[in-house]
Amino acid sequence: MQREQISVFDMFKVGIGPSSSHTLGPWRAAQKFVQLLESKSTLSLVDGIKILLYGSLAKTGKGHGTDIAVLLGLCGFDPVTFPVDKIEEEINQIGSEHTLVLGGKRQISFNVETDLLFLYNESLPFHPNAVTFQALLSDGKAISQTYYSIGGGFVVTEGGEGNAKPEVDLPFPIDTAANLLHWCIKTGLKISDVVMENELAWRSEKETRDGVLAIFNAMAECMYRGCHTGGYLPGGLNVARRAAELNKRLIGNKTYGNYKEWVSAIRKTGNSFHSILDWVSCFALAVNEENASFGRVVTAPTNGAAGVVPAVLQYYIVFCDGFNDDNIIKFLLTASEIGSIFKKGATISAAMGGCQAEIGVSSAMAAAALTERLGGSQRQVLMAAEIAMEHHLGMTCDPIGGLVQVPCIERNTMGAIKAITASQLALQSNPDKAKVSLDAVVKTMWQTAQDMNVKYKETSDGGLAVNIPLSLPEC
Structure with missing residues (x-):
């Protein structure tokens, strides 16, 4: 099993319901993808986004609000501070206007019916809770990244990277x-x-x-x-x-x-x-x-x-x-x-x-x-x-x-x-x-x-x- 340094603030995280693995985790994954685009200086080149939900995220995603979470995360909103009474208004606006403001900066066309896909019969081997984001760029290229929501709001990539914080010398290292x-x-x-x-x-x-x-x-x-x-x-x-x-x-x-x-x-x-x-x-x-x-x-x-x-x-x-x-x-x-x-x-x-x-x-x-x-x-x-x-x-x-x-x-x-x-x-x-x-x-x-x-x-x-x-x- 993977060993890691876990803080009290990793176990207790403020967010929005109803699920840490199906709502908070995908929300954080969407934020990470926006950060990835910004780090590559490609956010301004994005013309479209595709979201692919696999396994458990697909099968119970609508009931858990996974679709809502990834959209709000892509828009640059944070689950700790976003007003919960504004969720419905924001999602309805995305659906009616067929647009999404990526990272709060780049407005793109987005159709919830065709750009957010629930792949009910597909599952990735690393973990059942998988979401792939694909950014289609104006230069004809694309950037894709898959994230896994492994429970409790923790998000990793297949290499196990994610939720990274500086590694420290703990006076009392504990695994068991x-x-x-x-x-x-x-x-x-x-x-x-x-x-x-x-x-x-x-x-x-x-x-x-x-x-x-x-x-x-x-x-x-x-x-x-x-x-x-x-x-x-x-x-x-x-x-x-x-x-x-x-x-x-x-x-x-x-x-x-x-x-x-x-x-x-x-x-x-x-x-x-x-x-x-x-x-x-x-x-x-x-x-x-x-x-x-x-x-x-x-x-x-x-x-x-x-x-x-x-x-x-x-x-x-x-x-x-x-x-x-x-x-x-x-x-x-x-x-x-x-x-x-x-x-x-x-x-x-x-x-x-x-x-x-x-x-x-x-x-x-x-x-x-x-x-x-x-x-x-x-x-x-x-x-x-x-x-x-x-x-x-x-x-x-x-x-x-x-x-x-x-x-x-x-x-x-x-x-x-x-x-x-x-x-x-x-x-x-x-x-x-x-x-x-x-x-x-x-x-x-x-x-x-x-x-x-x-x-x-x-x-x-x-x-x-x-x-x-x-x-x-x-x-």
Whole structure:
């Protein structure tokens, strides 16, 4: 497996839903292609663009907004800052005027029907999520580049290049859970402290802390919006949003002006078992309903699994008195390291590994982070991550209609609850007597991914996707 240096800001990335591999990744790929044209001084020579979507990007691309993402990326818009309420307007304009302003500089003719092709029956061997951009130049030449969206918003070319950042000398190089535990034992540091020391190789502590808090704020804003927005999700399934109604039933009809006021009000609703279950489900639903609505979310480690880590963090904030900057930063640092171990040793792409690679990994990340914050030892933290993933092994990815809605949204609630349960089990256990290590589970997950039938890997060719008869619009 490929080994790489992964930062907390690689695992947690702000973007637009509904999918990190099918929306955020292709968006970034389109931006990279524009950058390639600019680097070759050929942007001003481009007369036309062809976009070819292969494999999983073709089969579930319309449901995931892949077509929307590549067009906005080619226009030079950024998913971190582009106003989500302007998406429909911009796409409609491209479609009606049959033009596209490449990189925001070069206006070219573009026909969505003939220049953006979904190659449903073609797949490239390097990775199922492939997109090729072809630029036709005025001098008769052409420039072509294929990118692979490998999960979590990561984009590479076939040589494995992409998402490049300066390679640094990490004080604690980590590829496996065994490596991580080695450094913890040798230094006596908590996992979050080891991660922070590594982050310092890239930037100052203040920059890291500010950046992680910005990630948290994006998560919190997404959750707050989701808990206060009703209606139905786009795409044709006619799925009703539930988080806002559940929030109202739990907290009453009062309105709260901001996230902090809302948190204070939630605390007053009590901490019974049923109440906590309802709230954790509400938190997770809110995030992924926003994700399904082309809202702004944070990959954790993907968009389809974006609700698990924020829901468990919100549980910790509200019901375990964890609401301070240090706790939030350390929670997210620990979670990111567990996610990076899965990415290095297996995959975080549902197109490669099914939903175990998304919900399973996010549940392991959340379980580990919660366990450390609740006072668990380093071994208990790794044990919690192992327990959480062990009970997601083999989970398939079978989105109905290619939309990140059914069963994806509810799976985030299940992943969050499993994470909390895994944490509690680990905290009440002796990790020295554990029969299964986290590295063994990572290895098993990868083997399971390789053995899994392709129809259960985000193609919508199997499972619920073929057993729920639906008539969806073509776009």
